[in-house]
Amino acid sequence: MxxxxxxxxxxxNALTFFSRIPAPAWVKFSSAQLNHASRYFPLVGLLIGLIAAALYAAFSLLFPSTIAVLLSTGCTVLLTGGFHEDGxxxxxxxxxxxxxTEQTLHIMKDSRLGSYGALGLVLVLGLKLATLVSLASLGDILLALLVGHxxxxxxxxxxxxxxxxVQLDELSKVRPLAQRMSQSELLIAAAPALACLFLLPGHSALAIIVTLLLVRLYLCRLFRRxxxxxxxxCLGATQQLSEVAIYLALCLPPSLL
Structure with missing residues (x-):
């Protein structure tokens, strides 16, 4: 090979792990390959973002922007199997x-949805929809979906x-994508993200960078503590919270920067 x-x-391997998009029959799947597939996590996001933007553009030809956002978001959740929302x-x-720590991990392994999980989903999805509707009125939603995902x-x-x-695979109901990422793999993962930043105006890119650094700092400290x-x-939660943070940053007025 x-x-x-x-x-x-x-x-x-990354695409089929994080979405319901089928792979060609010749693709070989293994835990060893999956362990190195994290480098393509953002590239999968780029593909999901392109699909979400295309769906919104199509739905907006038939429905008001609010309905188009709801339909596009619903299709995206179906496309990913609600993988990140579950996390x-x-x-x-x-x-x-x-x-x-033990009690927290035990609760996280439980497949049943609790009150905190329901509240978190409602708040995050509601905030995501509200910000996307706001961005739709500004004409920035297509780029926002691409960048956000x-x-x-x-x-x-x-x-x-x-x-x-921190959790053994056999004790987790969802196996992690990888347990370690090298420096070169991180650089490969960064390429699509950097490309998306160059599509944005300078003030928007700056707002997103600062916002994501703060979100990442907070979540890292929380998870470590x-x-x-x-x-x-935790990876799924980080993705969802970072996506919402990106949309919030894009809704900020340029005068604040």
């Missing part, structure tokens, strides 16, 4: 109801590079 083919296999709900339940997945992937995985590192659910 040459280098290009190997990278294709890694990309499709967000588990983190809210675990961190809201757990006191010790890509950069948020880079922030989540970056935790794999800097932090330790409560768990000693990250779990697969």
């Amino acid at each position: 040459n280098a290009f083919t190997r990278e294709l296999h890694l990309f499709f 967000l709900a588990d983190v809210c339940d675990g961190f809201g109801g757990g006191w010790s 890509t950069l948020s997945r880079f922030v989540a992937a970056s935790l794999i590079h800097t932090d330790s995985y 409560r768990l000693g590192g990250y779990t697969g659910d």
Whole structure:
């Protein structure tokens, strides 16, 4: 297997892990390949963002922007199988109801949705929809969807590079994408995120960078203090919270920067 083919296999491993988009029949899947597929996490986000933007553009031809945003977001959740939303709900339940590390991890492994998880999902999805509707009225929603899905997945992937995985695979209901990311893999993951930033006006790019740095700093400290590192659910929660933070940053008036 040459280098290009190997990278294709890694990309499709990441794509099928994080979405319901089928891979070609010739793709080989294995835990070893999945462990190195995190480098393509943001690239998968870029693809999801392109699909979300295309869906919004199509729906907006038939419906008002609010309905188009709801339909596009719903299709995106179906496309990803609610994978990241599930992680967000588990983190809210675990961190809201757990006191010790062991109790928090135990609650996060429970597939049932608790009150904290329901509240977290409602608040985050509601905020996501509200900001996207606002961006639609400004004419910036297509670029926002592209940037939001890509950069948020880079922030989540970056935790794999800097932090330790704290839950054994056999005890987790969702296996992590990877337990370690090298410097070169991080650079590959950063490429789509940087490309998206160059599409934005300078003040918008600056607002997003500052916002994501603050979000990442807070979540890293929270995960390290409560768990000693990250779990697969923590990556999903990081993606969702980073995506919302990006939309909020794009809604800020340029005069504030």
